[in-house]
Amino acid sequence: MKPFCIYFLLFFLYSFFGWMLEVSCKLISDKKFINRGFLVGPYCPIYGCGAIGITLLLKRYYNDPFTLFVMTMVFCSILEYGTSYFLEKFFHTRWWDYSQRRFSINGRICLETMIPFGVLGLIIMYLCNPFFYGWIQKLPDILLYIISFLLIFGMIIDICVSFKIMSSLTLISSNIRTDSTEKITRMVRKEIMKQNQLLQKRLINAFPKLEILYSKGIARKEKRKQKKKS
Numbered sequence: 001m002k003p004f005c006i007y008f009l010l011f012f013l014y015s016f017f018g019w020m021l022e023v024s025c026k027l028i029s030d031k032k033f034i035n036r037g038f039l040v041g042p043y044c045p046i047y048g049c050g051a052i053g054i055t056l057l058l059k060r061y062y063n064d065p066f067t068l069f070v071m072t073m074v075f076c077s078i079l080e081y082g083t084s085y086f087l088e089k090f091f092h093t094r095w096w097d098y099s100q101r102r103f104s105i106n107g108r109i110c111l112e113t114m115i116p117f118g119v120l121g122l123i124i125m126y127l128c129n130p131f132f133y134g135w136i137q138k139l140p141d142i143l144l145y146i147i148s149f150l151l152i153f154g155m156i157i158d159i160c161v162s163f164k165i166m167s168s169l170t171l172i173s174s175n176i177r178t179d180s181t182e183k184i185t186r187m188v189r190k191e192i193m194k195q196n197q198l199l200q201k202r203l204i205n206a207f208p209k210l211e212i213l214y215s216k217g218i219a220r221k222e223k224r225k226q227k228k229k230s
Helices: 001-032 045-057 065-091 112-135 142-176 181-195 198-206 216-229
Strands: none
Touching: 001 045, 001 112, 001 142, 045 065, 045 112, 065 112
């Protein structure tokens, strides 16, 4: 139980600092605060997953910084590509697109983001992990358990709410009769702003390049409905 709570706290800390990094970058580029991330709370789980994956899977390369750097780039790129692919297939949405950048793969990952991943991996292994481990180890077991389970409970609620919000985008798009991704995205954004739903608007603002993709599955359902009516 204790090792699980320790790793979960590490996961949460890295998710929070990942969110802070995303928010800071947007604050610098756009000169305004934007709550980044898929979830409502102040954390980006993809950073937590990446950090824990590096910690557990790449510790064998601890004494070889160059190999650790390269393997971190590979691992995090696979994670980012897989996350993009899953979200696109599950919600029919594309949350980021690197197609305009050089050395990109299907617009999901690019060399420009891979190199920072490698640098962050070195920082995590050589600086952050020793510090966080030492801090967490000082916590009494009962406090460690209480903090962990409260955070887990809150995150589960957040995930449920956020999935419902993301699913609502697909639901809105299913009522739009067009096979143009650009038109669908524009009309979904317009509908969300019209309804003035704060959580949906937050998601749209967090991902300005969000695209609502035309779903062939939805199109087939619509055709079947029309055949039944006729």
